[in-house]
Amino acid sequence: MIIATAGHIDHGKTLLVKALTGVDTDRLPEEKKRGVSIDLGFAYDNLAEGTRVGFIDVPGHERFVRNMLAGVTGIDFALLVVAADDGPMPQTIEHLAILDLLGVTAGAVALTKIDRVTPDRVAEVRIGIGALLGDTGLAGIPVFPLSALTQEGVPALRQHLAEAAGALAARSRAGQFRLAIDRCFTLTGAGVIVTGTVFSGAVAVGDRLTLSPQGLSVRVRAIHAQNQQAETGSSGERCAVNITGSGLSKELVHRGDWLLAPAAHAPSRLVDARVRLLPSEPRPLAHWSPVHLHLGAADVTGRIAVLEGASIAPGQSGLVQLVLDRPIGAVRGDRLILRDQSAQRTVGGGAVIDPFSPRQGRRTPQRLAYLAALEREPAVERLAAVLEEAPAGVSLNRLALAWNLDNAQAESLWRGADMVRVGKPDDPIGIARGHWAAARDAVLDALRQWHDARPDQPGPGEDRLRRQLPQRIPAEVLSALVLDLLRDGRVVREGSAVSLTGHRPALLVADAELWDRVAALLDVDDMRPPRVREIAEQLDVELRTLEQLLARVTRMRMVHRVADNRYYLTETLRRLARVAETLARESPEGIFDARAFRDASGIGRNVAIQVLEFFDGLGLTRREGDARRIHRPAAEVFD
Numbered sequence: 157m158i159i160a161t162a163g164h165i166d167h168g169k170t171l172l173v174k175a176l177t178g179v180d181t182d183r184l185p186e187e188k189k190r191g192v193s194i195d196l197g198f199a200y201d202n203l204a205e206g207t208r209v210g211f212i213d214v215p216g217h218e219r220f221v222r223n224m225l226a227g228v229t230g231i232d233f234a235l236l237v238v239a240a241d242d243g244p245m246p247q248t249i250e251h252l253a254i255l256d257l258l259g260v261t262a263g264a265v266a267l268t269k270i271d272r273v274t275p276d277r278v279a280e281v282r283i284g285i286g287a288l289l290g291d292t293g294l295a296g297i298p299v300f301p302l303s304a305l306t307q308e309g310v311p312a313l314r315q316h317l318a319e320a321a322g323a324l325a326a327r328s329r330a331g332q333f334r335l336a337i338d339r340c341f342t343l344t345g346a347g348v349i350v351t352g353t354v355f356s357g358a359v360a361v362g363d364r365l366t367l368s369p370q371g372l373s374v375r376v377r378a379i380h381a382q383n384q385q386a387e388t389g390s391s392g393e394r395c396a397v398n399i400t401g402s403g404l405s406k407e408l409v410h411r412g413d414w415l416l417a418p419a420a421h422a423p424s425r426l427v428d429a430r431v432r433l434l435p436s437e438p439r440p441l442a443h444w445s446p447v448h449l450h451l452g453a454a455d456v457t458g459r460i461a462v463l464e465g466a467s468i469a470p471g472q473s474g475l476v477q478l479v480l481d482r483p484i485g486a487v488r489g490d491r492l493i494l495r496d497q498s499a500q501r502t503v504g505g506g507a508v509i510d511p512f513s514p515r516q517g518r519r520t521p522q523r524l525a526y527l528a529a530l531e532r533e534p535a536v537e538r539l540a541a542v543l544e545e546a547p548a549g550v551s552l553n554r555l556a557l558a559w560n561l562d563n564a565q566a567e568s569l570w571r572g573a574d575m576v577r578v579g580k581p582d583d584p585i586g587i588a589r590g591h592w593a594a595a596r597d598a599v600l601d602a603l604r605q606w607h608d609a610r611p612d613q614p615g616p617g618e619d620r621l622r623r624q625l626p627q628r629i630p631a632e633v634l635s636a637l638v639l640d641l642l643r644d645g646r647v648v649r650e651g652s653a654v655s656l657t658g659h660r661p662a663l664l665v666a667d668a669e670l671w672d673r674v675a676a677l678l679d680v681d682d683m684r685p686p687r688v689r690e691i692a693e694q695l696d697v698e699l700r701t702l703e704q705l706l707a708r709v710t711r712m713r714m715v716h717r718v719a720d721n722r723y724y725l726t727e728t729l730r731r732l733a734r735v736a737e738t739l740a741r742e743s744p745e746g747i748f749d750a751r752a753f754r755d756a757s758g759i760g761r762n763v764a765i766q767v768l769e770f771f772d773g774l775g776l777t778r779r780e781g782d783a784r785r786i787h788r789p790a791a792e793v794f795d
């Protein structure tokens with residue numbers, strides 16, 4: 157369990173941690189000199205046997221709320237410290253608001269310095285605290301009056317913390333490993349060490365990780381979990397991780413960076429979130445307000461794009477897009493805090509809905525519907541809603557990344573969904589079954605329209621077909637649709653053309669007339685049809701017109717182009733193939749040469765060679781030196 161202190165400066169947070177753990181967390185010389193906590197302090201203790209607790213002592217000064225925020229984002233339990241003499245003060249209120257926005261619901265109040273006040277005053281402050289906790293997520297947490305100086309009341313608090321630590325259900329190790337880095341230093345002999353709270357997943361010595369957003373690959377040499385040497389570290393622990401990697405140096409690592417499972421590294425500058433404005437804010441949060449965003453241990457500046465309406469009123473929540481000046485690592489559900497531009501005031505906070513927002517169309521009705529789907533719980537319903545809002549399908553890898561699912565979680569979620577998975581196996585696209593059926597119909601409709609408009613042509617290639625569809629879909633999805641329709645016998649593919657089954661390109665009337673006359677000339681007994689130029693002369697048509705017609709009927713497989721200037725009817729080629737087959741059959745080795753073919757067919761040397769080369773191309777014959785062998789039967793080739 158990780159406990160963080162919270163509360164106004166000088167209310168006794170640091171002394172209380174020392175009373176509980178024996179550790180003085182004010183370690184910086186300046187902190188010692190001034191008696192003020194500036195940065196985060198850390199202490200660990202076995203409050204009860206077997207339950208090791210990590211304390212994060214935060215600074216109370218208003219100037220160091222930024223540091224406080226770096227410490228409290230991943231905690232399990234808040235220890236709100238209020239001095240009995242002062243009572244609640246500004247940072248008591250601000251810290252409590254932050255804890256509430258972060259969704260912290262477990263905690264206790266330490267009502268310190270009771271040695272300085274009367275019992276009546278203690279009772280009075282207690283009531284004030286109760287009112288303050290009011291309708292926050294921490295309402296009703298127990299209050300422990302105590303003195304860190306005399307130790308009165310400290311054992312009762314310690315006892316309570318030990319029980320809370322024991323009762324806290326072990327955090328799930330699910331999700332990809334994510335550690336929010338709050339410190340980085342070097343140790344002689346060890347090298348670079350980063351420390352932070354593990355938000356999800358687990359890590360082991362020897363693992364490969366990625367330093368994010370830098371994208372630097374590192375390896376884990378050693379781990380301290382809750383300040384003890386360990387082989388693994390996992391969610392809910394503070395860890396110090398000794399990392400190595402080429403190009404790694406202390407100067408490269410900053411508070412706010414992440415140490416991540418390589419698959420979880422995907423920094424983003426556009427993050428959609430639902431945020432609530434604190435009721436104490438004097439003005440509504442306007443579109444394009446500059447803010448500080450705190451997420452994990454990071455603090456980045458950026459602007460707020462309000463997605464619904466013109467602004468968010470104090471005390472209200474709304475959808476926003478965070479347009480950040482620097483990329484951060486975020487996943488759905490990550491809690492965040494917003495502070496004003498000059499970093500003096502906490503403005504509000506909330507949770508990430510989509511860490512990968514689109515640059516364009518961030519407030520279109522479709523996008524807002526998609527965001528509403530992303531807000532659904534539990535994950536099974538959310539996935540169903542997301543698929544419903546994505547007729548062209550969604551990248552499942554991207555969803556797993558955005559939702560921080562490890563492979564096992566993702567697979568079990570995908571398996572339960574009513575969707576088809578298409579595309580590359582390692583980069584699948586999920587499409588709701590209903591949308592899939594509609595997309596199949598859309599493809600068939602598009603092909604029908606295509607054929608109606610161009611009765612003399614085969615269907616379009618996939619690229620053009622994709623452009624005919626009313627809905628844009630990825631190329632992989634169309635390929636999968638075509639494959640599905642091929643399997644069902646609804647479409648056929650010839651070369652790159654996709655046509656409806658049963659579509660026979662018909663010739664236009666004028667073409668058909670000319671074709672009748674051309675076909676008559678090609679239909680010869682001697683198996684030596686005239687050349688293209690001869691046909692044009694004989695029929696008195698333009699060479700170009702004839703060539704265009706021949707190209708069209710070739711696509712329709714009514715003729716074959718054997719050479720540039722010579723076309724054959726299929727029937728004539730069948731007869732020539734029979735000649736070749738007979739020659740091969742009659743030879744002991746099953747082979748024949750060009751001369752034998754010329755003599756047997758009587759079509760002359762040049763044409764014989766053209767025809768044989770054409771047969772080679774079809775795979776009917778295969779060349780072996782000067783001879784040829786039948787490779788595939790003609791019946792098969794011409795069918």
Ligand SMILES: Nc1nc2c(ncn2[C@@H]2O[C@H](COP(=O)(O)OP(=O)(O)O)[C@@H](O)[C@H]2O)c(=O)[nH]1
Nearest residue numbers: 165166167168169170171216268269303304305
């Ligand atoms: N009398 C009394 N003084 C206390 C108590 N707790 C803290 N102090 C004193 O209050 C001052 C501020 O304490 P510190 O722990 O640094 O406060 P922080 O700013 O909240 O961390 C120090 O001088 C402490 O010795 C207490 O229970 N009783």
Ligand SMILES: [Mg+2]
Nearest residue numbers: 169170192193
């Ligand atoms: Mg302090």
